[in-house]
Amino acid sequence: MVQSFGPVRHTATYEVVAEHIRRALQLGRYLPGDKLPPERALALQLGVSRTVLREAIRALEGEGLVESRRGAMGGLVVLNNEVPADQLKAMIASRFDQLEQLYEFRLANECAAARFAARRRTAEDLRKISEALQRMEAIVGGVAEHNDSNTVARFTSADSAFHLGIAEASRNGFIAQAVEDAWVRRFLPIGNVFMRIEPDANNGHRRLFDAIETGNAAEAEAAMGDHIQETLATLRGYLNDRLRTR
């Protein structure tokens, strides 16, 4: 039996740390303008030396994700990594194949997650999911400032928390990890499409939550399926619609 091994790559610790932080930003755990914990605390949490953490920060600064400011009021500030509107469609189009696969992957795992969550969610799970849902609804309800870039970031963050909350409520570590991975790999700026261009596209959340709350597994799975399909359709429509964009 002939087999061939691919090359392994040694990832320096600072790379791992950078990826870790990048992941947190990607999941919306920090919003633009937020400060990451102070270097010393962060290094402690991550279990690495400050030297290594700082090397990771230097990398993130190079990517324009964070900025480190000195002084008493300083700290690690998360930057707004927004894509200019006129480049957004091109950037999404260039990775649409990838995104389509990702949505298939999400469909498989998040539907399962919704089904299990409807059966197994704890009160605490419900509380978290509900809180994220309310954050989303508050943002969409406050129609005033949809163009504020931070609004998009805040909505994306709540959206992410909602879906990850359901994944966690599935009480299945493998599925939860898969859902998180999918969100991390998501191209962040597509949040703009939903918030700026189709703010109504995100209305399946309430139906999904109700199904999970009432423990209706089949409905939860269906709601999740519809929601994700709808999202993908919105994205596809955005790309194909030459009249409404720009």
Add this chain to the structure above:
Amino acid sequence: MVQSFGPVRHTATYEVVAEHIRRALQLGRYLPGDKLPPERALALQLGVSRTVLREAIRALEGEGLVESRRGAMGGLVVLNNEVPADQLKAMIASRFDQLEQLYEFRLANECAAARFAARRRTAEDLRKISEALQRMEAIVGGVAEHNDSNTVARFTSADSAFHLGIAEASRNGFIAQAVEDAWVRRFLPIGNVFMRIEPDANNGHRRLFDAIETGNAAEAEAAMGDHIQETLATLRGYLNDRLRTR
């Protein structure tokens, strides 16, 4: 917004290499008795120095996975990692929760994989899947030597190739990766349950293959679902049946 980061761990290169090889063994790419490529070639393929590779091998030897033999006929030989029959049930029972989650995860991803594979499989995909299927059927058909430990390993290897082949035929990298991950995390010795105790349990493969070959997506998904459910049921039955074991 308060958030906390978990610790990152630095994996030495030799750990990564060991994991890489362990994975190949877990997926049945090498059978007990097979030889891994010579050290020099392997180091080259992996892109690491022989020093590091040797350290990885030392670790694998420590786990009893491989053995390095000197001399002209020597090399890195894959060992038979069999669990004694009298410990098998206990070992499976102790990690049954984990296995159940794993099966839920497989269900989500492999059903999706089957559905997409039915639509997208190429001739080459079909050839690979078919070849694995035939290997399984040949082993089950040759009733003579079900107790031979290598038979179990050979069956497990073919089983793995069958499922991974379908995953690959789904033409979705995320799903394929998830399926592979699930197989890697599978507790290897459970192969014995199916081969030794319930050799008939693995009869869903042909139905699955036919559905994929004929491009019947719904049937493929259903067949995969039934197959995995059945497998889990077999396992559950094995654990609960106090009469037939030992």
Add this chain to the structure above:
Amino acid sequence: MVQSFGPVRHTATYEVVAEHIRRALQLGRYLPGDKLPPERALALQLGVSRTVLREAIRALEGEGLVESRRGAMGGLVVLNNEVPADQLKAMIASRFDQLEQLYEFRLANECAAARFAARRRTAEDLRKISEALQRMEAIVGGVAEHNDSNTVARFTSADSAFHLGIAEASRNGFIAQAVEDAWVRRFLPIGNVFMRIEPDANNGHRRLFDAIETGNAAEAEAAMGDHIQETLATLRGYLNDRLRTR
């Protein structure tokens, strides 16, 4: 090829700042009794925080160069760093070797500076040089108060401005820098020798200025050479003359 590197030393910022200020004092840009700019302004000019500036000031106070006085009329006051007459000769003698080298260095660079200045000086250059010359002549002319310590400082300051003006008029940054370096390294109190003991020694300045003004490069170079040689001779005479001192 075998080579060895010497040690590098890390200079703290406050050291750099202190040296910067010390240099300004050494060049006579501030006279005893003058006030340096207020701390806040100075810190701004220097591009450092007040904390660092204050540390530098503390060092300068330790050397007796400045004194910081509180209150409405306070500020950073430049002190008179005079050497008592009875120690002057000993101090000069102890570093005479160094001074001799310095005069050789000045000879090389200031003669070149004079030559180029005669050819390249602008009207503005001439104005500055002339102004410094007049200040010197006014001080030497006003015979009354040669013993006043500030007179010496004022003369030294004008002398410095005269020579640095010529260096600048040479329109050669390297030479100008070398001349300034030489003046900074000069042992400040030797000004006393010329003012107190040989007030006539400084009469080459007018000849030098005329040559530069009329654009006579050869004469300028010769005048500068004679002037510096003469100065050194005065110093040497002062040290050798056992009768006239003390």
Add this chain to the structure above:
Amino acid sequence: MVQSFGPVRHTATYEVVAEHIRRALQLGRYLPGDKLPPERALALQLGVSRTVLREAIRALEGEGLVESRRGAMGGLVVLNNEVPADQLKAMIASRFDQLEQLYEFRLANECAAARFAARRRTAEDLRKISEALQRMEAIVGGVAEHNDSNTVARFTSADSAFHLGIAEASRNGFIAQAVEDAWVRRFLPIGNVFMRIEPDANNGHRRLFDAIETGNAAEAEAAMGDHIQETLATLRGYLNDRLRTR
């Protein structure tokens, strides 16, 4: 008296270290292909930690001056920092004003150095200067390989050692420092002009050495003056001559 202070800059230690090494390379103490001392030794010599040294090395690698290679035969290798022939003239032209000033500065200090060296050189000084001279003559004599880039580097290195040897023989630290500074600031690739385009331009060295050896100060000064003027003339000719270059 109104005065304004310029900003001071805090130079991190690794910057100082980088400058230190850059200086050694600029002075030709190391030739392309040479290895710098091992990191540990170098850090010790420089009196800094390896961390800091490595940061400096990273900077130098970024500038393309050195390359660090791993393994038993590895080390810090000096790269050949050559300018392509077709860019050389433009690069020299763009900084010709600066170079002209530099030559004036060299004229002032190196003539003085030659004069003092003729009077004060020790036997050891003569030995060093002579050795450098012989290296130059050997390279110019071996006409075969003037186009080899390392030949230029080797000549430049010997040239530098020759002039710095004279500066040191002047027994005047200020002048020696000024000469070294001038060489460090020299635009390195101009060595190509003398070696490739006008290999005969460097024949004043022997006359200069003889004068210093015989202790003829006036002749030494004159020889140095002629030599530097000639070098500048060669450079000027190279820039103006449109026919012979490219």
Add this chain to the structure above:
DNA sequence: GTGGTCTAGACCACA
């Protein structure tokens, strides 16, 4: 009390 830098020592990967 923040980020910025340096140190001394250790272990790892490489050839």
Add this chain to the structure above:
DNA sequence: GTGGTCTAGACCACT
């Protein structure tokens, strides 16, 4: 025995 990386602790500069 080379360069590559990480650690723990310290001090400095900034606001």
